[in-house]
Amino acid sequence: MLIKATHTTRLSYSALISETVMELRMAPRHEPMQHRLSFELAIGPPTEVRSYFDWLGNTVHTFSIVPRHRNVEIVATSLVDTSTPAYGVDKLEDTWPPAAPLDYTLRDFLRFDDIVCQSPLLDALARQMMPQRPTRLNALVRHMMAFITENFTYEKGITTASTVLTEVLEHRRGVCQDFTHLMIGLARMLRIPARYVSGFIHPGRKTFRGTSESHAWCELHFPSVGWVPFDPTNACVVGENFVKLAVGRSYRDVPPHRGVYHGVARETMAVQLQSEELPEVSGRLVGERSRSLDVPIYQGGPDAILPWTLDEQMQQQQQQ
Amino acid sequence: MLFENYQIDGPFDEMFERPGVPRPHYAPIFDRLLQQGEKSIQQRRHMADLCFRNQGITFTVYKDAQGVEKIFPFDLLPRIIPAAEWQTIERGLIQRITALNLFCRDIYHEQHILRECVIDPELVYGARMFQREMLSVRVPRDIYVHVCGTDLIRDQHGRYLVLEDNCRTPSGVSYVLENRAVMKRVFPILFGASRVRPIEDYPHHLLRALQYIAPAGRENPCVVVLTPGIFNAAYFEHSFLARQMGVELVEGRDLLVEKNCVYMRTTSGLRRVDVIYRRIDDDFLDPLCFRSTSLLGVPGLLNAYRLGNVALANAVGNGIADDKAIYPWVPEMIRFYLQQEPILPNVPTYVCARQDDCQYVLEHLDSLVVKSTNEAGGYGMLMGHQADQAQRADFARKIRTDPRNFIAQPVVELSQHPSLIGENFEGRRIDLRPYILNDSTIRVMPGGLTRVALQCGSLVVNSSQGGGSKDTWVLENGAAP
Missing domain, CATH: 2.60.40.2250 (Immunoglobulin-like)
Structure with a gap:
């Protein structure tokens, strides 16, 4: 596109x-x-x-x-x-927990910082997410996105560019930046490397012209293919109308x-x-x-x- | 009088072999002191004290309610190192700094040492001073450690050990130069007869090392010393070095970045700056890059540095080389990068980031020295055998919360040296901080700062904790005896 x-x-x-x-x-x-x-x-x-x-x-x-x-x-x-990759996300065979140990350079994307920070609330959510037995990684990610959609409300004006994850967990409202931090936080709790993507969405094929807005989503690491993008705000896989500007550990980097x-x-x-x-x-x-x-x-x-x-x-x- | 009550039954004594019998390299000064007698010594001490006061040779103690600036206590009797002994130290330091520099270069580029599992990547990636912004950034001439102060101590057998490296902003060299200037005035004849290797060319070599990294094509590069300001502990030194080198002393607000070049505000307009000898920590250098809210730095400085328009000494991110939790692996670095055996050994160290070590440390807090991995100046330290129960419990809690931030070492009995305490000489513990300059050729200043723990029985030599210093004489090859 x-x-x-x-x-x-x-x-x-x-x-x-x-x-x-x-x-x-x-x-x-x-x-x-x-x-x-x-x-x-x-x-x-x-x-x-x-x-x-x-x-x-x-x-x-x-x-x-x-x-x-x-x-x-x-x-x-x-x-x-x-363009979009030839593989379909749902076809990926990666399992959770991962079979082989992670490359050390990925550990930066498992670390918490002062925006994506650990808290008892996040801990409780992660425990709720944690599968009881080994499972397919893509199924687990879908489950996480469905959980976020069900339990968090998209609402502008509640949070700012510097809102930390702990606050989002308390009122369960926010915008894409907050949804992305939440998804990253949950993934990291489950030891899945996750990174923040800053970019924008082109509204789609229906309208050839239109106003877009700055958007954020995340990428999770699948050992078989590398970084795979997911959009927790729209609970979907990322398509070719997503334009990627920068990646980082959290919004701070991008x-x-x-x-x-x-x-x-x-x-x-x-x-x-x-x-x-x-x-x-x-x-x-x-x-x-x-x-x-x-x-x-x-x-x-x-x-x-x-x-x-x-x-x-x-x-x-x-x-x- | 003088040495009558001098005790040498404790640690290694620098001056005496047996009671009343000095080591050969101390014999001339020993004889001279006895000849001159008590009165003359007191006179000279008085003279030295006056020199220090008049010249305002000071340092600053933090968290001190009364007047922060203090005169640096000076101990009259010089420490003497024979030529052969010094050669070993010098070779050992050159080897060590070479390896530390290669380590920094490797970590910020290929990371061979991590990929080959010589050092646990988690230690480096978890280091507070690891600056990801420096990954893949080429620094001028591949030098990361331009100025280093490595602390050496001697154990009971007189063996030199490396206690720690200071690669970021090592201070104290101004006191070395001042101590020497005062000694020459106070003991002119003795000094002249002793064939001591000169150190006065240090500022000259420092300036050369700084000019060496200037951006290509800049003739007569403009060098400045960047200080955090007058409240910094080492402000005296910053102004001293700038004066000695004949360059400007600036604060962050004196500099600005335009078109990714650094300029200094002068009375006659802006002047381009090529090399900054910065005495500010990484985190405060550039509020844009390191997100600090401090006013010490220069916004955009890192971009100018990254694009090669300005050089910084020491290089940004070299704090991974003197992180105390990485220190135990320096001998491995020497083997890995240089295929050599280390000449100067380390002090055995427990790294709390490793679970077994941490357990051991927590169980033996009463016999270990615990240090925070990124503090200097004797702050954030526990002397287990001298601490009380409450202090130990406090440290145990801190270690459990953040093990990566702590290491522990057995108490090393530092060597002792006679210090003039009142009327007589008494044994006091000392260490040695030689200063090393690196402009592709590594140069060790002959001598360095000998710090003295002036409290009787104390093992802490830091000036911030009540330490003093003395002149250090490295004898010329073939000097008597």
Whole structure:
């Protein structure tokens, strides 16, 4: 499936700020089932963008804006070609508990952190999930997803980008980010390596144009084929309309943007994601490119006296 | 007087073979002290104390209600190491630092040592100082440990053992240089006659090692020393080293990142920085990368580093090399990477992350020294044989909660050396921290910081715990006797 997506982020500040330093994880990953044909990043005020792969293989773009400014605008446009694997998830023969010991590099995806954290509530749920005898791994995962759908309610506005799993377990409500953390937490309790995926869904073949939203799902490790994606929010296997931007141990590793700036200001954020399916690869592929947007800067040097603000509260929650 | 009541029936004595009979390399100084007599010694001590006060040679103690800055106690009588003995130490340290550097490189790239099960991967992946962000990142010239301070002690037989490595931000070298400067003034004739190897070129070599890692194509690279600020225990040293090298001393807020290069704010505008000798822990270096809320660091610094636009010494993530739970495997690293037998042995160590070891430690808390794996300066430590029941119970609880964070070692009787206590010399326990520089050639400064546990009978030499220091004389080859 050929998908073209435009991801627009507008940040505005109530006062002038300076020395914004930002990292973006907005470029679709290169994967066997997903090819990034082109990626363009437009940023304003004008700056210079560099990119690197982080330790999880995600493409990270980084830039800074030193002069004073009141707005930052980021438009990421990508064209990806996605497909689904030849194997059907339901055909996978992997068993639980796994037959062979895990490679040590997978142990990072069994560890709990301060978002996907252990708690008596999670412990109780995991015990409920735990099969009494060896079973097929895919059946166990289906069971987990059905359990989540049955016992948790999708509801916006209850949680934020920094909500931890313990809180979700208490009120049993949340958005895809929370559902994903929950699924990861349960899988890790059952010693199944699990990782977080940040991305978006193209609404589907019915509408060729439409507004999508940032989405999150997870991948569980099946020894026979590797990472297999599941969407606990929609209780389904992931299809070719899912575009994968970054993977990590939890949301912490993958926010679409993360920044630090100098100054004291209130930040507001507007995010828009638009996607469309293309019938064929267009001739105007850009490869990788960055360009500037016309967003103003203001006179006056950087102000070293003002404190730093770590832009954590205003990260993009993955909602849909 | 002087040595009359000196006891040498305990641990290994550095100076005396038998009561009243000094070891050959101490004979000249022993004779001289006896000739000069008590009064002259007291005068010299007074002179030394004045020097230290006037020059403001201080360190800072945390959690101390009254005035945090203290004069570093200086002990007049130098420690002397004969040339041959030093050669062994030097070879041992070069071997060790070479292996530690290869270990860091391996861990952040191919991980051969983990894949071949020489070291349990869980120990590395569970290490707090293991920085996943550094995986696959090439650091300039593949050097991870540029400046190292390795602590050596001597057991009852006088054998040198490695107690720990300090690969992150080892401090104390400024005191070595200051101690030497003071000694030269206080004992000019004795010093001149003793043929002591010079150490004054350390700042020169440090600067060379830092310039060596500058990004390619940068002529006259701009080097700075990055300090957490005046409240840091080692602020004196940070400013001292910057002054000695003739480079700027900066705090995080003096630097900024633009277009993935690091700049320093100066009165005449921004100036590009090429090499940062950072004396700030990894976690505080870059709030963007390490998510700290601290103001000490520079946002975007890690991106500039990753892209090769700035060099950092020591390298980010090298804390896996001096993690105390990984220390027991250093001899294995030497065998694995260098196919050599370690020249300097380790102290036997129990790693609480292993279940058997942990059980043993919990059962023998009253005879072991327990250390937290990532603390320095004698913080987070239990001297089992001196602790009371409540302290031991407290540690047992901590160990059970987080075994990965603790190791234990049998009490090693550090060697003793005469210290001037009041009117007389008395035996006090000492260790030795030599400083090693690495710019592809590894250089060990002859001598190092000899720390003294000034409390009678104490085995804790850390300055933060009431320790002092003395000058360390490494004799030239062929020096008397």
